[in-house]
Amino acid sequence: ETGVTQTPRHLVMGMTNKKSLKCEQHLGHNAMYWYKQSAKKPLELMFVYNFKEQTENNSVPSRFSPECPNSSHLFLHLHTLQPEDSALYLCASSHQDRATGANVLTFGAGSRLTVL
Amino acid sequence: AQKITQTQPGMFVQEKEAVTLDCTYDTSDQSYGLFWYKQPSSGEMIFLIYQGSYDEQNATEGRYSLNFQKARKSANLVISASQLGDSAMYFCAMREDNFGNEKLTFGTGTRLTIIP
Numbered sequence: 001e002t003g004v005t006q007t008p009r010h011l012v013m014g015m016t017n018k019k020s021l022k023c024e025q026h027l028g029h030n031a032m033y034w035y036k037q038s039a040k041k042p043l044e045l046m047f048v049y050n051f052k053e054q055t056e057n058n059s060v061p062s063r064f065s066p067e068c069p070n071s072s073h074l075f076l077h078l079h080t081l082q083p084e085d086s087a088l089y090l091c092a093s094s095h096q097d098r099a100t101g102a103n104v105l106t107f108g109a110g111s112r113l114t115v116l
Numbered sequence: 117a118q119k120i121t122q123t124q125p126g127m128f129v130q131e132k133e134a135v136t137l138d139c140t141y142d143t144s145d146q147s148y149g150l151f152w153y154k155q156p157s158s159g160e161m162i163f164l165i166y167q168g169s170y171d172e173q174n175a176t177e178g179r180y181s182l183n184f185q186k187a188r189k190s191a192n193l194v195i196s197a198s199q200l201g202d203s204a205m206y207f208c209a210m211r212e213d214n215f216g217n218e219k220l221t222f223g224t225g226t227r228l229t230i231i232p
Contacts, residue, residue, distance in 0.1 A: 004160075009159075040224065041224065042120070042221070042222040042223055042224050042225075043207070043209075043222040045219065045220070056219075088159065090159075090160075090161065092161075097166065100166050100168065100175075101168070102149050102151070102166040102168065102211070103211065104151075104163050104166065105153075105161070105163065105220065106163070107153075107160050107161035107162075108160060109158055109159040109160040110159040110160065112159075
């Protein structure tokens with residue numbers, strides 16, 4: 001366990017379904033992120049939340065809808081997705097490393113999404 | 117233009133040998149940071165090591181070291197005495213300060229396989 005828990009780990013959905021991905025961290029981090037990882041492509045930042053407020057939306061289509069009810073939980077609501085949205089969706093939270101001052105991401109194990 | 121380039125899609129290395137994973141970056145910022153993350157088959161990205169652009173010494177963390185050559189804009193990861201558990205995807209990433217909003221850009225990764 002990395003401290004960031006994502007559920008479900010695997011999800012198969014049709015294009016007309018509505019589903020949600022959940023991310024939870026109890027590390028005391030104040031920033032949370034959604035990344036998309038597709039095969040042979042760099043990780044793509046989707047959304048950033050700082051203290052529950054969205055600070056980044058990286059031109060993500062509206063069929064992806066994030067929700068951050070508190071600093072420990074982050075959701076990604078999915079509706080009317082396309083087959084090209086099939087990917088590994090990674091959640092992360094971040095803290096400032098005391099030794100280096102760097103903002104270090106702690107990732108979850110991801111939710112593998114397949115859209116049929 | 118790609119900001120992070122990892123030219124080795126895959127590498128095979130004999131156990132106990134040292135391995136160097138290449139990473140070059142492109143930025144016009146004076147202040148930036150470079151990260152390496154490891155992603156085992158289980159999915160979660162694990163933070164390995166960080167180098168700040170103003171750090172004069174190469175970062176080291178156990179068996180990991182970062183060969184930082186600022187003039188060449190390279191930040192290669194060196195793993196000494198490789199182990200079977202080192203088999204994973206390795207991602208180089210760069211932090212740039214974008215008007216106070218930190219963004220992390222990832223490379224496409226290198227798949228490292230350690231051969232017994």
